[in-house]
Amino acid sequence: MKQKLLAGLVAATLGLGAGAALSQAPAPGKASDDVVKIGVLTDMSGVYADYGGPGAVTAAKMAIEDFGGKMFGKTIEIVSADHQNKADVAKNVTQQWFDRDKVDATFENLNSAVAIAVQGLGKEKNKITVVTGAASSKLTNEECSPNSGIHYLMDTIALGNVVGKAIVKDGGDTWFFLTADYAFGHSLEKDTGDVVKAAGGKVLGAVRHPLSTSDFSSFLLQAQSSKAKIVGLANAGLDTVNSIKAASEFGITKNQNLAALLMLITDVHSVGLNTAQGLYLTEGWYWDMNPETRAWAKRYEERMKKKPNSNHAAVYSSVMHYLNAVKAAGTDDTAAVLKKMKETPINDMFAKGGKIREDGRMVHDMYLFQVKTPAESKAPWDYYKLKGTVKGDDAFQSLAMSRCAALKK
């Protein structure tokens, strides 16, 4: 009897589900509520909290304040959440923002898995998603979403391009790679290696280390014995930091230079100049480039008590660009705003002559930096010297190379 009862219940729920599916025709797009509301989704507490985190939320708030705080006579609203580096939490929160909380666009979205999940959701719900913190080039290739997604800061292709081209030009023509042994590391190694070879350099070899290892000694000894001028670090996060520390302990940095493919000023800050000196790295922005960047960094520092990194600047710039586009379009309708965003060049403290391409890629100049020695550094956070600038069109993947299916007619 009990079995039958339960079987009946299961059948009934299935039936109910079917009924719900049939009765609910695809919902028509809701007319926009006249409040402009943006969401900032980031890692507030985990490993990337310095990279995005509270700083990114502050940057977005600064953009809203600088814009005037009001749109069409109503206060611009902002919500933020911690995705804890979990794609499912990110998806859950973002969906709630879109479905219930009337959020018009989300920003930041660091962490590749999170970014791809959020961008996919934006595509489904027809909402603008701007990714700054994540570097996966899939965002504008396999997983692209030309009608809703924007990738604002660097991607892995640009990182490899800039480091490869600029360093070879600077004389670093023999390379050895220290690669994290998984898909991300492999593609970084391959892409950068190709760039180095195309620029006339030579790749002498590579060694692969397991993900999240703490002992780099044997790998670094191989790098040392290769006698390559440049040791390219095709890894990320803690692995990069650990390999730099180990390289400095082994004295590798005396004869060879390290080139980090994915590293930020906040990482340099945590490693310290003594250890990181001489390191090559690439970023899209640095606080000490011109009076405009310094002025913005100063205002940011007053609030956050530390200097901003390129991600924070990109969040500010992207939120500002979005708000200007909404104002110009006179509506917060996704298609109209996105059209304005793509039409209008970006000229602010973050980028000069930046443009958003049809695949959603924001093309802007990228810079090669070398970390200063402790003697060269005059002030706290005075870490980089500029070694080269790569024009946006040379740094990022060309549209012709794009694997974005939605662009192919």
Added chain:
Amino acid sequence: MDKRTKILYGALLLVALAAPFVGGYPIFLMKVLCFALFACAFNLLIGFTGLLSFGHAMFFGSAAYFCGHAAKAWGLTPELAVVLGTLGAAIMGYFVGWLAVRRQGIYFAMVTLALSQMVYFICVQAPFTGAEDGLQSVPRGKLLGLISLRDDTAMYYFVLAVFLFGFYVIYRTIHSPFGQVLKSIRENEPRALSLGYDVDKYKLLAFVISAGLAGMAGALKALSLGLASLTDVSWQMSGEVVLMTLLGGMGTILGPFLGAATIITMQNYLSGFGSWVTVIMGITFVVCVLAFRRGIVGEIAYRLKAK
């Protein structure tokens, strides 16, 4: 089942059926159900057999990948994809269990943890998992090839139906003679052995059922959220399910459900607090261990009995 329990189950079922219509957010509810099933499956092992597996995420996560891959790359219908994920996890459970049940206590936990870490690294390396990007945009497909599950409410009822099935399997297992043997093993293993029960075989079977149901939960999650990621196979996930079970009440039937609902609600609705979420969860756990060691449901049941 006495009358009071029946009324309780009936009321819960009504709440579950009505939830999406009285303001429950379907995506969130689905997630709660998936983790509740995961915790219930885990509870079958720790609460009723006395085996602490510290690697249950490997079944949860692998099944999510199996199911996601089957639905995305092979275009399988959702019910088949879930079945495939469940079977995959059960088969893994057989091999892991076969190795692990030979040891007891901390060694059992360490064996499961070690194997789960191996699975994690396979997931980082394997081509179809997408490594740190995760397996994304998994389609929900059409149930039996007919009913589209794109609508969140429809998907919710599918998840609820599968959850009820899984919950029923666990309920039957616990209340069967087989379940009685499991409990006797939990209470006193040498004694069960001396009574002539092949203890290892019973433990292995319990392990396989638990792994399969954990896999079913993972497969459901992959479909309802449309993604499978490394988070699902990481050791933190194994830890989270322990937390859910302990908080709700180990060895009670409804405890894991309540524990999962509490933890997921906290993760979701407190995410605005940023870094404080983990602190709040930590404090909750400490309070739970210090003040009501039997878990929420366990404590309520104990108080009711004491009266």
